Amino acid sequence: MVTLILFVLIFGVVVISHEFGHFLLAKANGIHVIEFSVGMGPNLFSFQKGDTKYSLKLLPIGGACMFEGEDGLNEKEDGEDHSGSFLNANVWARISTVLAGPVFNFILGFIIAFIIFALTGLGIRYYIKGKGSCGDCECSCPVKEEMHKANH
Numbered sequence: 001m002v003t004l005i006l007f008v009l010i011f012g013v014v015v016i017s018h019e020f021g022h023f024l025l026a027k028a029n030g031i032h033v034i035e036f037s038v039g040m041g042p043n044l045f046s047f048q049k050g051d052t053k054y055s056l057k058l059l060p061i062g063g064a065c066m067f068e069g070e071d072g073l074n075e076k077e078d079g080e081d082h083s084g085s086f087l088n089a090n091v092w093a094r095i096s097t098v099l100a101g102p103v104f105n106f107i108l109g110f111i112i113a114f115i116i117f118a119l120t121g122l123g124i125r126y127y128i129k130g131k132g133s134c135g136d137c138e139c140s141c142p143v144k145e146e147m148h149k150a151n152h
Helices: 002-028 091-120 124-128 142-151
Strands: 033-049 052-067
Touching: 002 033, 002 052, 002 091
Parallel strands: none
Antiparallel strands: 033 052
């Protein structure tokens, strides 16, 4: 049960990071965000701030950042040209908004790796100095000899 809870929490952080990337670049590019949601299915909790609805949904299996005009169905029906529409944004604004999610996942991975290395104190020098897997034993092997030569 603890494993399931940890999985949901860690997956939630990844989803929030991913969707926040889309959200941040959409806002920066003037694209109207209709809804920012974490999870799928029926709403557990939601609130409106400005023009954006923020929601937490029942099933922790993903998320969504929905833009005006993203699928051609969310356009306002007054027939006017809307500058906040995803389809009316310039091509680089659309590309950056779409790519921002995966880029934020890479940034999150880098931050997590940095934190792990900072907290454990293990780094590349640990293995180069011969204290890694080959430095732990008293046996004589070619890899250990090469590491010893490189360090002295």
